[in-house]
Amino acid sequence: MTGFAFTWHGLRLEARCSGALWWPEERWLVVADLHLGKSERMARRGGALLPPYEGLETLRRLEAEAEALDPAVIVSLGDGFDDDAAAEALEPQVAEHLARLEAAQEIRWIAGNHDPRAGGEETLRMGPVTLRHQPEGEGPDISGHFHPVVRLAGARRRALLIGPSHMILPAFGAYTGGLDAGSGAITRWVPHGIAVACLHKALPVPLRAA
Amino acid sequence: MVRGEHAPYVQTMNEGSPLTQAVLPPDFADWFARQGWTPHPHQLALLEAQGDSLLIAPTGGGKTLAGFLPSLVELAEGWKGLHTLYVSPLKALTADIGRNLARPVADLNLPIRVEDRTGDTKTSARQRQRTDPPQVLLTTPESLALMLSYPEAPKIFGSLRRVVLDELHALAESKRGDQLMLGLARLRSLAPGLIATGLSATVEDPQALADFMGGAQVVHADPGPEPDIAMLPTTRPPPWAGAGGRYAVRDVLKAVSEARTTIFFINTRAQAELFFQALWAENDQNLPIGLHHGSLSREARARVEAAMAAGELRAVVATGSLDLGIDWGDVDLVIQVGAPKNVKRLVQRIGRANHRYNAPSRARMVPANRFEVIECIAALEAVRERDLDGDARGPGPLDVLCQHILLTACAGPFDADALYAEVRTAGPYRDLSRADFDDCLNFTATGGYALRAYDRWQRLMQRGGLWGLRDPRAARDLRMNVGTIVEAEMTKVRWKRGGGLLGEVEESFAATLVPGDTFLTGGQIVRYEALRELVVEVSPSPRKEPKIAVFSGVRMPMSAELSHRVLSLIGDPARWEVLPQPTRDWLSLQAEVSAVPRPGTLLAETFPHMGRWHLAVYGFAGHNAMQTLGLLLTRAMEEAGLGPLGFSSTDYALLVWSLDPVTDLAPLLDRDKLRAGLGDWLAGNAVMKRTFKNVAIISGLIHRNMPGGRRSGKQATFSTDILYDTLRRHDPEHLLMRITAAEAGRGLVDFGRIEEMLDRSPVLDHRQLDRVSPLAAPLMLEMGRVRIEGQGRMRLAEQEAEAMMQAAGLQLTDDPSGFDAPAPVVARPEPSRRRKARPAR
Known part of the structure; x- marks a missing residue:
């Protein structure tokens, strides 16, 4: 696994090809939009009965990152759960898996629009930078919410977007779609800069001027 | 009746023949006489039939009247409620039949109403039909499935006496036929004793089609005289490659001007557009010529159909959209542009030139390139020998059954044993095991996962021994997703530097484009620039031929029989004399720069083209075997570090493109190495994922349509590839994985066929060329490209x-x-x- 190391507003960071962000100085592993419990929520609301394995799959990948990096803290940038009820009604196997992860290191949950109550905090500080679910104001902040993707070599790839004052992480959850990095909702916050695409390694590509 | 069926058939049967008198009531006999017609023997045979029948008749054989005659006779006395249900594959056809039934109904003063019920029918009319159904209802398989999902279904269909299944040969080719047969089984339960009549064009195995209906007496109409079919002589020889058929435009226009009305059949929409443009460019006489294909708007198609029916057009350029459908009365010439790919379809198309039932159909073929000349000549031989091709139908697919169970639950609670017994009366499901049925029921109820996550949120629940919807509101979503036709998600195309929208292409096609690719859309050749916000941006291209010929994922595979005929022709220079000189020259050139495929030798070529290395393998083993070989060979190339990027397969060859050239093919074709790829690589490939997507939609795992509009490709959706990968890792034995494997398995042959191909070609003749060979040129234009997600793609991304x-x-x-x-x-x-x-x- 090869990450992409860079410095942003004085912070030395690494974009992981898993879609996570690594802050080696304090050993923080930051992930966005896990959407745990998504398939359960869809079924509860009378929708499709999707394969109920996305929680296990998401946590499997998160655990792999934790094993590789041994973080002190894992930060979930909001929408860690697909809704507040999903946080309560996690599959026993998923809850067990999550408890195992929480025993190994602290997990700090930031509230998202999907899980306003299940998330614990509105924002966190990472040096001069704010961590929150959605970008706000002048920044600098690091957020998620948009599930950004870019096209590379003929396919859509999840990507971490680095703009001058806002950084947006891709969704880490297994059942999450993507929004094109060139769409207005995103370019409003990241008009230009670099996208780090998640492939077998983290590949930086320039973002076009809007 | 229907245009084209008014062909006066007055050969030898006298009006007063005993048979006519025996079965045809006097007022009907009078009506026939007043039209100047005498009933066809097969029309009378259907009138006499006591049980289910299957009529095999060429176009223009009075097929539809034959199907309706028993109903009209029975309805002369009037009928309370629905009497006859007519099902056809096309909405346009139901409208046409409705217009044509109006005449005998009026002339004979029948006290009945004839109405159609399709996706185009107004809501108010649909609601009235549910409370006060007409005597004759004309519909499509999807609308029938929808009607059967309403709680009123037993009331509507309880009085039903007859079902007429039109163009059954076409319906039986897809899952629409399976859905229709399940619907028919339901109708038989609701209306015991109903009589079904299937109407079909010429097919290779009538008995199989009768079994598909659940058993029926086969009635053959007089096939009529032998068709007059030949190659259209052209002043210029066909080009080496290319698919447009433009070289022949002048000759073709001459043929059109000499005929009354001509239909051109062209294999793909893109080629139809190109050819239509070329016709207009040379059309000095201003002959009125129309274009008809499935990508045109409904209004545009309706205009062409109306003009054609009114006799205002001298020719129409069409794709499969006219393969069935409206009968054009005055068509006296069919021109097939491009190789027919399939002898049966060719015969059915020839039948369109049915000006008169007892006159031979006239058809001419225009091959688009020199390889197709060989295909056309092989197809001509097959037609003369009446050697129709076709693959045996597999058992009824389980994803269609899943949808049927869900829709049945929408109509009301059901008993599992009774539904199982009913489903087994449907031809395609006659051998369905109880275990498979229970798996489908379990899937529709709980998702059927090894991890029982949804016991609280089941879709179907058992109450008092009967299965029904847990939440009745779910019926709305299920009804919105009726049907087995999975339409591709479309992406809009627009000019990069301002200017409006050009058209639409399939999203999956857009995903394979790389800046610089040229393709055809909206009648123009354009250059792909970028994809921005889900819109494809293009710029004008000066090229004459698009690099990628097709924007539709629908491929038309050549039948295995035809590809064998082609190999035996190519492989035997002594037989080349049946080929026109330019084609012989082309094969000679191939022999000069490379080699000609021969029995006993496996020919392969490596050459650079457009910045990629290509490997062509001429196996002539049929499309399925070549596709499987493509998957296995790319895996071997991946292991060898050659960076394969994708491949396409035809019935005679495989074409792989990669970052590095294949210089030593023999080790890659090592059997043990190939066999090792059968497991994981095969399970993870794009062919499987494509199949899974359709299965997931049809079985009701995911919905295409949501109340309040179509799902957009935005944040809320994620690809079914993710679902496939997740199931593969966590629940590989799941029902949908089994359905996917079985279905993809029909497109991917067992390894035995590949070993057989290697056995029969002990010598490997691998040529290293500096450019595309004459034989490889047509391969470059093949559709159905399969992407390889491997090291090559990663290197490319880097x-x-x-x-x-x-x-x-x-x-x-x-x-x-x-x-x-x-x-x-x-x-x-x-x-x-x-x-x-x-x-x-």
Whole structure:
């Protein structure tokens, strides 16, 4: 696994090809939009009965990152759960898996629009930078919410977007779609800069001027 | 009746023949006489039939009247409620039949109403039909499935006496036929004793089609005289490659001007557009010629159909959209442009030139390139020998059954044993095991996962022994997703530098485009520039032929029988004398620069083209075997580090493109090595994922349509590939995985066929060429490209990313301690196309 190391507003960071962000100085592993419990929520609301394995799959990948990096803290940038009820009604196997992860290191949950109550905090500080679910104001902040993707070599790839004052992480959850990095909702916050695409390694590509 | 069926058939039967008198009531006999007609024997045979029948008749054989005659006779006395249900594959056909039934109904003063019920029927009319159904209802398989899902279904269909299934040969080719047969089984339960009549064009195995109906007496109409079919003589020889048929436009226009009305059949929409343009460019006489294909708007198609029916057109350029459908009365010439690919379809198309039932159909073929000349000649031989091709139908697919169970639950609670017994009366499901049925029921109820996550949120629940919807409101979503036709998600195409929308292409096609690719859309050749916000941006292209010929994923595979005929022709120079001189020259040139495929030798070629290395393998083993070989060979290439990027397969050859050339093919074709790929690589490939998507939609795992509009490709959706990968890892035995494997398995043959191909070609003749060979040229235009997600694609992504960074003037290293907020990227020229970077040898 090869990450992409860079410095942003004085912070030395690494974009992981898993879609996570690594802050080696304090050993923080930051992930966005896990959407745990998504398939359960869809079924509860009378929708499709999707394969109920996305929680296990998401946590499997998160655990792999934790094993590789041994973080002190894992930060979930909001929408860690697909809704507040999903946080309560996690599959026993998923809850067990999550408890195992929480025993190994602290997990700090930031509230998202999907899980306003299940998330614990509105924002966190990472040096001069704010961590929150959605970008706000002048920044600098690091957020998620948009599930950004870019096209590379003929396919859509999840990507971490680095703009001058806002950084947006891709969704880490297994059942999450993507929004094109060139769409207005995103370019409003990241008009230009670099996208780090998640492939077998983290590949930086320039973002076009809007 | 229907246009084209008014062909006066007055050959030898006298009006007063005993048979006529025996079965045809006097007022009907009078009506026939007043039209100047005498009933066809097969029309009377259906009138006499006591049980289910299947009528095999050529176009123009009075097929539809034959199907309706028993109903009209029975309805002379009037009928309370629905009496006859007519099902056809096309909405347009139901409208046409409705118009044509109006005449005998009026002339004979029948006290009945005839109405149609399709996706186009107004809501108010649909609601009235549910409370007060007409005597004759004309519909499609999807609308029938929808009607059967309403609680009123037993009331509506309880009085039903007859079902007429039109163009059954076409319906039986897809899952629409399976759904229709399940619907028929339901109708038989609701209306015991109903009589079904299937109507079909010429097919290779009538008994199989009768079994598909659940058993029926086969009635053969007089097939009529032998068709008059030949190659259209052209002043210029066909080109080496290309698919347009433009070289023959002048000759073709001459043929049109000499005929009354001509239908052109062209295999793909893109080719139809090109050819139509070419016709207009040369149309000095201003002959009225129309274009008809499935990508045109409904209004545009309706205009062409109306003009054609009114006799205002001298010719229409069509794709499969006219394979069935409206009968054009005055068509006296069919011209097939491009190789027919399938002898049965050719015969059915020839039947369109049915000016008179007892006159031979006239058809001419125009091959688009020199390879197709060989295909056309092989097809002509097959037609003369009445050697129709066709693959045996597999058992009824389980995803269709899942949908049927869900829709049945929408109508009301059901008993599992009773439904199982009913489903087994449907022809395609006659051998359905109880275990498979229970798996489908379990899937529709709980999702059927090994991890029982949804016991609280079941879709179907058992109450008092009967299965029903847990939440009745779910019926709305299920009804919105009726049907087995999975339409591709479309992406809009627009000019990059301003200007409006050009048209739409399939999203999956758009995903394979690389900047610089040229393709055809909206009648123009354009160059792919970028995909922005889910819109494909293009610029004008000066090229004459698009690099990628097709924008539709629908491929038309050549039948295995036809590909064998082609090989035996190519492989035997002594038989080349039946080929026109230019084709012989072309094969001779192939022999000169490379070699000609021969029995006993497996010919392969490696050559550079458009910045990629290509490998062509001429196996002539049929499309399925070539596709499987494509998957296995690319895996071997992946292991060898050659960076395969994708492949396409035809019935006679496989074409793989890669970053590095294959210089030594023999070790890659090593059997043990190939066999090793059967497991994981095969399960993870794009063919499987494509199949899974359709299965997931049809079985009701995911919904295409949501109340309040179609799902958009935005944040809320994620690809079914993710579902496939998740199931593969966590629940590989799941029902949908089994359905996918079985279905994809029909398109991927067992390894035995590949071993057989290697056995019968002990000698490997691998040529290293400096450019595309004559034989490989047509392969470059094949559709149905399969992407390989491997090291090659990764290398490509890295190179692409690097080139983009360089073009933006950005230099990054893994430890850019001095790097702060990325410099603003200003507008810049497009990154140079990577493909050009690799020089041809």
